[in-house]
Amino acid sequence: MRIAFVSFETVHHRASETNERFRSVVELLRDRGHDVHVFCAQFWADEAGRLERDGITYHGVSVGLDACESFLLRLPVALRATNPDVVHAGANPPGQVLAARSGATLSRAPLLVEWYGDGGVEGGRRRCLAARASDRIVTPSELVRRKVRELGADGNAVDVVPNGVDVERVRETDPGEEVDVVYARRLDAGANLESLLLALAELRDREWRARVLGDGPERDAYEELAGDLRIDDRVEFAGDASLDERIAAYRGAHVFAQTAQHCVFPTEMLWALAAGCVGVVEYHTDSCAHELLEGCERGFRTTSEEELADVLLEARDLEHRDYDERFAEFDHEAVGERYLDAYRDLREDRGLF
Structure with missing residues (x-):
């Protein structure tokens, strides 16, 4: 399966719980043999907009963290060019969920959003729109699930998937x-x-x-x-x-x-x-x-x-x-399988299998 991960900021830019969680999910799917692409702000030094590292393909949609609006504008077309089976986006910034929604629509792929919560789940127009724009939302706990539902997300479309351990x-x-x-x-x-x-x-x-x-x-x-x-x-x-x-x-x-x-x-x-x-x-x-x-x-x-x-x-x-x-x-293998089940369910709902 070709999976397009969307995260403007990554652990290569800044260490945070959200970025660590996102990296762990990316690596879980890579380790299970899937074709993994990460669309992010470029963090490498050379001019190439694409980087192959440790079995992951990184796409520098914009350069540096000062170019968020450029990232959001370019993301839909960049996703379409990769033709993903699933688009998996982080919830922060919320604007990237809306841009990923456009890219997923162009690609005829479902959109799953990783809503970890340490970046905040408070209201705001864009955040509420992001909660409603997702085909499926994954949170790490019932605490975050409840807060996302309060933003307007369909409760039936929000799943709890914990962090994993080895x-x-x-x-x-x-x-x-x-x-x-x-x-x-x-x-x-x-x-x-x-x-x-x-x-x-x-x-x-x-x-x-x-x-x-x-x-x-x-x-x-x-x-x-x-x-x-x-x-x-x-x-x-x-x-x-x-x-x-x-x-x-x-x-x-x-x-x-x-x-x-x-x-x-x-x-x-x-x-x-x-x-x-x-x-x-x-x-x-x-x-x-x-x-x-x-x-x-x-x-x-x-x-x-x-x-x-x-x-x-x-x-x-x-x-x-x-x-x-x-x-x-809670082993990594079991957590990875839960994500794959979510992807399969989303694609089956769209008649893509």
């Missing part, structure tokens, strides 16, 4: 040092690590050790808070770590704590759950992390630091594991 990679990684609690996220204003630190401080009279993975502008403030709470000798701020290092840490840990205030999909918690951790989530209205624990016997949802402290104690009674086969359904 289950085999989890199983092949040796467990790291054993700790009671692990936390992993960029340490910025939305990390809300203070909730976990306050809960741990309530357990000073118990034996425990915690590890914090990640770095960011609020790290010094969080380390200072741990000192003020007199738990800095038991909380290790380990800084940034590679994926393999994080997986090893999760396989060695007993509990993964998720307290961030904003989360469109808890990817790190999914890796940790697959690596056997007990999941503990502090509920926030702008976070979907609790969704991952629905029906999970090794998961707890809380609403306060006091509750969080109680749950951390309760979680200690569960056995330590370094792998949980329940989360094999």
Whole structure:
């Protein structure tokens, strides 16, 4: 199948959750043997408007991120020239969805839109039009699905497809040092690590050790808070770590704590759950992390630091594991198949198979 991916900005321009998700989907379909084309702003230095890299064909529809309007004007014709079977567009900027709609119509191909959500799902005329222009929308969680429906998208045309993990990679990684609690996220204003630190401080009279993975502008403030709470000798701020290092840490840990205030999909918690951790989530209205624990016997949802402290104690009674086969359904292969099913359904609806 020839798949045309549309994303004005890519991970080659800027690292973000949206761009990382888009790249992972592109690579999933490439790895399954499909003919993958990415239409984006040119990020390579030479004058050629086309780049072949790692089995992916990149089309530089415009040059640089200052030429968004030029990108939108040129996109429909560029798509038509490739004759795709499916057009798969990112939701940001919303104008690219409308341009991709025109290109998909010219190509007689269905349009699927990847609406990840960390770029915002607030209203606005173009965003509402984009929500209605898609044949199918994919979101990472029910939280984002609900917000997209509020923009006017047909609820029956919005599917939830989670981020994936590499289950085999989890199983092949040796467990790291054993700790009671692990936390992993960029340490910025939305990390809300203070909730976990306050809960741990309530357990000073118990034996425990915690590890914090990640770095960011609020790290010094969080380390200072741990000192003020007199738990800095038991909380290790380990800084940034590679994926393999994080997986090893999760396989060695007993509990993964998720307290961030904003989360469109808890990817790190999914890796940790697959690596056997007990999941503990502090509920926030702008976070979907609790969704991952629905029906999970090794998961707890809380609403306060006091509750969080109680749950951390309760979680200690569960056995330590370094792998949980329940989360094999989130393996990359399974996630890739869900996208392919969506493409096939769209083409069948149009009588193209």
